[in-house]
Amino acid sequence: MAAINLNVNGKTVSVDVDPATPLLWVLRDHLNLVGTKFGCGIAQCGACTVHLNGSAVRSCSLPVSSVKNNAIVTIEGLSETGDHPLQQAWEELDVSQCGYCQAGQIMSAAALLKRNPKPTDQDIDNAMSGNICRCGTHVRIRKAIHSAAKTQSKN
Amino acid sequence: MATTHSRRNFLKVSALSGGGMLISFSLFNLPAEAKALDDMIFTPNAYIKITADGTIVLFAPNPEIGQGVKTSLPMIIAEELGVDWKKIKVELAALDKRMGRQTAGGSGSVRGRFTELRTVGATAREMLTTAAAQQWNVPVTECTVENGEVIHKASGKKLSYATLASAAAKLEVPEKPTLKDPKDFKLIGTRVKDVDAHHIVTGKPLFGIDTRKEGMLFAMVSRAPAYGKTLGEVNDAAALKIEGVKKVVKIKNAVAVLATSTWAAKKGRDALVIQWNANEKLENSAEHFEMFKKALEKPAPTEPTRNDGDVEAAKNGAAKVLDVTYEIPTLSHGQMEPLNFFANVKDGKVELFGPTQVPGAVRAEISKLLGIAEENISISSPRQGGGFGRKLMTDNGVEAALISAEAQCPVQVQWTREDDMQNDFYRPAEMWRYRAALSSDQLLSWHQSGIGIGRGVRGDSYVAGALTNYRAEGQGFTSNTPTGWWRAPGANTLAYVAESFMDEVCTALKKDPVAFRLELFKKAKEQTVGKINYDPEKYKSVVELVAKMSKWGTKTPGVFRGFSTWFSFGSYVAQVVDVHMLDGQPKVKKVYCAVNCGRVINLSGAENQVQGSIVDGISHAMFPKVTFVNGAVAETNFNTYKFLRMKDAPTEIDVQFVESDEAPSGLGEPALPPLAAALANAIFAATGKRLRKMPFAEQLA
Structure with a gap:
């Protein structure tokens, strides 16, 4: 065990954990931020996607000791009141079926829009192919990303 | 709440449910003290709660596994009740004997509950309306409802449901409330x-994996690494040394490690040293398919499930005989939320919470195994990260209860x-052999014979009833690799083979796939051979609609099309898949889908189910397979x-629903079965390669 300081959703927090623990389980079990989901444990499905300094990373395969003071943002910290354009578009277009993968999808999409405010279908294919949706909501996910991009460009 | 209800009311409910209605119970005739407690709450039945502060809660009775019933079932109640959808709250109901079939399976939630839930809503609406009419001293017939209020138009009077709740609670429950037109x-x-x-979208705790309860430990379990192996010696010394690990317990053929965090439980589990003994044959998929092949070369040892005319005699004088074999791999469910379950077995009582499609079966099995009466076992489910049939099995819930009982603490088991x-x-x-005899321009006979692991294959197709010579056979194959239900069981493989083979028939006869099927439905309707288990007119409705939607018959350069149609779970679906070639590989560009599922409840949810089934169909036709190697699963x-x-x-x-006034039929599954064949037929059109083996990507590599 070791005391580790983390910067999560704009706050500094301290946890006492095995340094090899993946960030995912620190978020879920120690910080009670359960919006980030466990899907595969080997960075294949994207359910655990969070932002590390604004980039999408798979928290299931990231030892907490490697995070240092890089800024972590989880789905809980993506926006103050759940009104990020992607969250709004996801609701508006009723994207979810079971809903389990969607936090990870939104985090991947948010990182995409940050570096590419007007993504093409090809850009979406590239950025979103690391996230699995077993229910098959892909058509609506794509639409929601385009829709959020439009909203962002108006603001 | 339940404890305050009198036996008399409950008995009344039973009588009603025997008559096919599931109105549960009411609060009238309560003992005085219970009445005082509940005076401010109107609970006309187990599905609706209206409190005096204006809160209206509708309970969704069936498990939510992504099929949308937490939304669509309460919509049915709300429609009849006459409330503002934006102002109501919805909760998932716990397992409750007043609520009938609380299962998610067989695409049955909406179709099984449509009339029942309308009646539930109408009952409460009538009681509230009567309460208002009595208060105003006007005839009930002059009162209407809107957005949670009873209105008397002539006088302009209005009363909210919340205001009327206590008065309504004292009224007799109407036997046959009038349903809306x-x-x-x-x-x-x-x-x-x-x-x-x-x-x-905001990441709130909603799922089983998010369960956190007082004093609970996280558990991970070591289970047999191969089918056919059983638990031998266990050395847990290293596991118990890991920080956070609290206990190691053995249950039947498995060892659980309990710890203060998921990660510690996993490290502990991985540190167990276990001897697994092979007591049975360790099977291989390659051998399964060899056995299938041999079996299909011989006449089936089972009675045909259907045998019209004479398929052998039809071959005499046939211009051509098709004789082909299709191969389908084992699949896993792969729902996004890995299995988990919370259990707390304490002082002769059990608390259960977790993902299951069959809460009743989980409770019954735990009751039997632990010797604890069902009334001392509570079970409810959160929203679930997918089902696809995996949680029609009870193992995850049962295992958690056994671990909690053994470890004597509340436990959240995480897989x-x-x-x-x-x-x-x-x-x-599965493996299927399909044979057909053809004249120069007609299909003369159809003979399908299949074999599969476990209970075996069954079922026929719409060809049965339209053709003089038709034979269907199916057989099972005993194996120690476990089988279960996977979205649209039976139909998902049968439709792939039948509709691909139908395309082979059309190609050989040089017939248009849409026109040829319409010809068959016409025959099935006008010159029915034996019994038919489908409605040819409804089949026709979706085939014609999808042909119109896709402009079937027109050609777009670089786009290749496949067609397929299938009837399952009461619903009819027809699909056109458009593929184009990208770097020498076919890619699905667009899918058109027509559905006849009776009345649609939630258009957004229904369309989402259909689109999802189509993507699911493409995914499983193209990519995954499970291979058993010496009893172990190779793809983990x-x-x-x-x-x-x-x-x-x-x-x-592009999804369209045939307009229908009929009661809803299934929708969580029916759009999946036809897809694989529509895709295979499109790929054939694009490449000339007939895909008789899944997954397709391997065949195209």
């Missing part, structure tokens, strides 16, 4: 977003993806068990 539906048939949409994929109840591997995670990715998904899926 469907022409007046305001909510049913509209687009309503999922009731949990906001919680989902890893590898645990999930290596301990599934798989969609069984998503790096080798492959799903469709965004780049493989169509950019457009």
Whole structure:
């Protein structure tokens, strides 16, 4: 065990954990931020996607000791009141079926829009192919990303 | 709440449910003290709660596994009740004997409950209306309802349901409330977003994996690494040394490690040293398929499930005989939320909470195994991260209860993806041999013979009833690899083979696939051979609609099309898949889908189910398979068990529903079965390669 300081959703927090623990389980079990989901444990499905300094990373395969003071943002910290354009578009277009993968999808999409405010279908294919949706909501996910991009460009 | 209800009311309910209604119970005739307590709450039945502060809660009785019933079932109640959808709250109901079939399976939630839930809503509406009419001293017939208020138009008076709740609670429950004329539906048939949409996109705790309860430990379990192996010696010394690990317990053929965090439980589990003994044959998929092949070369040892005319005699004088074999691999479910379950067995009582499609069966089995009466076992389910049939099995819930009983503490058992994929109840591997005799321009006979692991294959197709000579045979194959239900069981493989073979027949006869099927439906209707288990007119309705939607018969350069249609779970679906070639590989560009599923409840949810089934169909036709090697599963995670990715998904899926006033039929499954054949037929059109073996990607590599 070791005391580790983390910067999560704009706050500094301290946890006492095995340094090899993946960030995912620190978020879920120690910080009670359960919006980030466990899907595969080997960075294949994207359910655990969070932002590390604004980039999408798979928290299931990231030892907490490697995070240092890089800024972590989880789905809980993506926006103050759940009104990020992607969250709004996801609701508006009723994207979810079971809903389990969607936090990870939104985090991947948010990182995409940050570096590419007007993504093409090809850009979406590239950025979103690391996230699995077993229910098959892909058509609506794509639409929601385009829709959020439009909203962002108006603001 | 339940404890305050008198036996007399409950008995009354039983009588009603025997008559096919599931109105549960009411609060009238309560003992005085209970009445005082409940005076401010109107609970006309187990599905609706109206409190004096204006809160209206509707309970969704069936498990929510992503099929949308937490939204669509309460919509049915709300429609009849006459409330503002935006102002009501929805909760998932716990397992409750007043609520009938609380199962998610067989695409049965909406179709099984449509009339029942309308009656539930109408009952409460009538009681509230009567309460208002009595207060105003006007005839009930002069009162109407809107947005949670009873209105007397002539006098302009209005009273809210909340105000009327206590008075309504004292009224007799109407035996046969009047249902709305469907022409007046305001909510049913509209687009309503999922009731949990906001919680989902903001990452609120909603799922079994998010369960946190006082004093609970996290558990991970070591289960047999191969089918046919059983638990031998266990050395837990290293596991117990890991910081955070609290206990190691043995249950039947498994060892659980309990710890203060998921990670510690996993490290502990991985540190166990266990001797697993092979007591049975360790099976291989390659051998399964060899056995299938041999079996299909001989006449089936089972009685045919259908045998019209004489398929052998039809071959005499045939211009051509088709004789082909199709091969389908074992599949895992791969629902996104790895299995988990919370259990607390304490002082002769059990508390259960977790993902299951069959809470009743989980409770019954735990009751039997632990010797604890069912009334001392409570079970409820959160929203679930997918089902697809995996949780029609009870193992995850039962295992958690056994671990809690053994460890004597509340426990949340968490499965890893590898645990999930290596301990599934798989969609069984199958092989099918299809034969047809053709004249120069007619289909003379159809003979299908199949074999599959476990209970075996069954079923026929719409050809039965339209053709003089038709024979269907199916047989099972005993194996120690477990099989179970996988979305649209039976139909998902049968439709692939039958509709691909139908395309082979059309190609050989040089017939248009749409026109040829319409010819068959005409024959089935006008010159029916034996019994038919489908409605040829409804088949026709979807085939014609999808032909119109896709402009079937027109050609777009570089686009190749496949067609397929299938009837399952009461619903009819027809699909056209458009593929184009990208770097020498076919890619699905667009899918058109026509559906006849009776009345649609939630248009957004229904369309989502259909689009999802189509993507699911593409994914499983193209990519994954499970291979047994010496009893073990070779594909244990998503790096080798492959799903469709965004780049493989169509950019457009056009869905239309045939307008219907009939009661809703199934929708969680029916759009999946036809897809694989429509895709295979499109790939044939594009490449000339007939895909008789799944997964297709391997065949195209």
